[in-house]
Amino acid sequence: MKSIQDIISSTEYDFLRTNEHLKDKLMFLVFGGSHAYGTNTPASDVDIRGCAFNSKADLLGFGTFEQVVEETTDTTVYGLNKLIKLLIDCNPNTIEMLGSKPEHYAIFSPAAQELFDNKSLFLSKKAAYSFGGYATAQLRRLQNAVARDTLTQSEKENHILASIKRAMATFNDRYERFDEGAIRIYTDKSNREGFDTEIFMDANLQKYPLRDYKTLWSEMNEVVKVYGNLNHRNQKKDDLHLNKHAMHLIRLYLMCLDILEKSEIITYRENDLDLLMGIRNGKYQKEDGTFYMEFFDMVTDYENHVKYALENTNLPEQPDLKRIEEFVISINEKVVRGEY
Numbered sequence: 001m002k003s004i005q006d007i008i009s010s011t012e013y014d015f016l017r018t019n020e021h022l023k024d025k026l027m028f029l030v031f032g033g034s035h036a037y038g039t040n041t042p043a044s045d046v047d048i049r050g051c052a053f054n055s056k057a058d059l060l061g062f063g064t065f066e067q068v069v070e071e072t073t074d075t076t077v078y079g080l081n082k083l084i085k086l087l088i089d090c091n092p093n094t095i096e097m098l099g100s101k102p103e104h105y106a107i108f109s110p111a112a113q114e115l116f117d118n119k120s121l122f123l124s125k126k127a128a129y130s131f132g133g134y135a136t137a138q139l140r141r142l143q144n145a146v147a148r149d150t151l152t153q154s155e156k157e158n159h160i161l162a163s164i165k166r167a168m169a170t171f172n173d174r175y176e177r178f179d180e181g182a183i184r185i186y187t188d189k190s191n192r193e194g195f196d197t198e199i200f201m202d203a204n205l206q207k208y209p210l211r212d213y214k215t216l217w218s219e220m221n222e223v224v225k226v227y228g229n230l231n232h233r234n235q236k237k238d239d240l241h242l243n244k245h246a247m248h249l250i251r252l253y254l255m256c257l258d259i260l261e262k263s264e265i266i267t268y269r270e271n272d273l274d275l276l277m278g279i280r281n282g283k284y285q286k287e288d289g290t291f292y293m294e295f296f297d298m299v300t301d302y303e304n305h306v307k308y309a310l311e312n313t314n315l316p317e318q319p320d321l322k323r324i325e326e327f328v329i330s331i332n333e334k335v336v337r338g339e340y
Contacts (some may be wrong), residue, residue: 019068021079028108031104059335065079099265136166138246163223167223246284254269284298
């Protein structure tokens with residue numbers, strides 16, 4: 001495997017040196033995905049993630065740079081201000097960028113060192129909800145795939161309903177609260193072609209924030225969408241993907257526990273590779289594509305462990321926004337003065 005320095009030196013990555021938002025503005029670059037976790041295989045693609053300074057125009061003028069996504073090389077580089085907002089929410093895809101192996105970083109500027117020295121500012125109880133949300137999405141994919149091949153249409157609809165209800169269980173913790181029963185979902189006889197039953201919704205909301213409603217509705221819609229995407233599949237290819245989803249589900253719980261119990265971000269899962277690679281290689285999947293109950297028991301154990309860790313963590317409910325703002329101001333002031 002080539003080093004990250006060698007990889008980004010190739011012509012494929014010339015955009016890092018020519019893009020107006022990136023050239024001479026990179027704070028750091030780092031491996032993402034399976035290479036970051038240590039779960040890569042010879043067939044794994046290389047993902048690059050990173051952060052760039054916002055320009056003077058972004059900070060003082062009309063600039064609006066948030067991120068550069070280069071799909072050919074699977075590279076995403078966030079502007080600092082955008083990255084900070086995601087870190088405040090303990091977003092798994094970005095918080096993991098602060099916990100990789102030293103040799104996985106490139107173009108590591110003094111400002112990057114300042115950011116990493118202050119990474120504890122972004123650790124809070126939010127990790128349980130952000131990592132838990134991502135883990136739930138992975139779990140849905142597995143459960144939906146299992147249900148897809150073994151249940152009748154009505155049973156599948158009830159399965160989707162249960163998945164939506166699990167998502168709804170945390171809505172009042174994350175969005176404007178609504179009275180119990182104000183949003184009711186259920187299955188009933190359907191007039192839709194090909195359906196015996198389908199999911200219906202009754203909603204009785206008064207003066208409810210539209211933006212919150214849009215987001216929670218989007219979450220419910222995503223459950224249905226994910227299930228629908230699994231209706232037609234190449235079994236061999238999809239089984240590989242499902243084992244990958246299963247592995248990432250457990251990895252997310254492991255990273256969340258590190259944050260809640262140790263206040264540490266550990267992206268490279270050196271001590272867990274036997275477990276994770278066993279899952280990725282199909283240890284818990286049956287020949288018919290379903291998963292052994294042992295795997296779902298493991299998931300339940302980790303869910304309970306995270307709940308316990310959340311109740312007993314020393315982390316604050318929310319990150320200290322004042323200190324984070326002071327840190328960001330100090331970096332951006334140096335950018336404006338031309339020191340970075």
